[in-house]
Amino acid sequence: GAGVSQSPRYKVAKRGQDVALRCDPISGHVSLFWYQQALGQGPEFLTYFQNEAQLDKSGLPSDRFFAERPEGSVSTLKIQRTQQEDSAVYLCASSLGAGVYSSSYNEQFFGPGTRLTVL
Amino acid sequence: KNEVEQSPQNLTAQEGEFITINCSYSVGISALHWLQQHPGGGIVSLFMLSSGKKKHGRLIATINIQEKHSSLHITASHPRDSAVYICAVRSVTGNQFYFGTGTSLTVIP
Numbered sequence: 487g488a489g490v491s492q493s494p495r496y497k498v499a500k501r502g503q504d505v506a507l508r509c510d511p512i513s514g515h516v517s518l519f520w521y522q523q524a525l526g527q528g529p530e531f532l533t534y535f536q537n538e539a540q541l542d543k544s545g546l547p548s549d550r551f552f553a554e555r556p557e558g559s560v561s562t563l564k565i566q567r568t569q570q571e572d573s574a575v576y577l578c579a580s581s582l583g584a585g586v587y588s589s590s591y592n593e594q595f596f597g598p599g600t601r602l603t604v605l
Numbered sequence: 606k607n608e609v610e611q612s613p614q615n616l617t618a619q620e621g622e623f624i625t626i627n628c629s630y631s632v633g634i635s636a637l638h639w640l641q642q643h644p645g646g647g648i649v650s651l652f653m654l655s656s657g658k659k660k661h662g663r664l665i666a667t668i669n670i671q672e673k674h675s676s677l678h679i680t681a682s683h684p685r686d687s688a689v690y691i692c693a694v695r696s697v698t699g700n701q702f703y704f705g706t707g708t709s710l711t712v713i714p
Binding site (some may be wrong): 519521527528529530531534541542544545577579592593594595596598599 | 609636638640647648649650653691693698700701702703704705706707
């Protein structure tokens, strides 16, 4: 597809269940970011991949959160033993480049998000 | 601690008005982003700035690195501009992003 896709779009989980959220970045994009957006709040950074390397996972809120991107394309965010406070929209974004400064190569393209509700 | 502060939180304007949304940040950055989020969640990147000023259509974004401040201006506002506008900064290491809580803009016909 032309953009970043995420699946599922909506996920309802019972407290204690494990969930896996998928992100398909734009083909060829080097950088991939995961964000968590609670209702009424701005997104918060979770983790960053450059190709298959997870360069920063400092935003993951607990060791129940795990992300991977084994082949440098599709990424999965896994949440184990979900809690009610995990309820949020999980956003994925990708960019073509791995640079940090303003450039069209470093512009982020966002997926539609996965809305996770933990009951 | 909020690394990025936006103001105002909510803004209502009449169609045609000139709008300014402000963003201040407290960390060293490599770039600042302005994002637009419509109801339903989709986020679109409007601007990415490391210095100076950028213009796209009716939107203008400026950044003052020394003052750690950026503004997003919308000229001749239109109801379709109604959305949440989010300021985000990328850390100097390049690995982390910090987001403001957003400015909810409503443009009334």
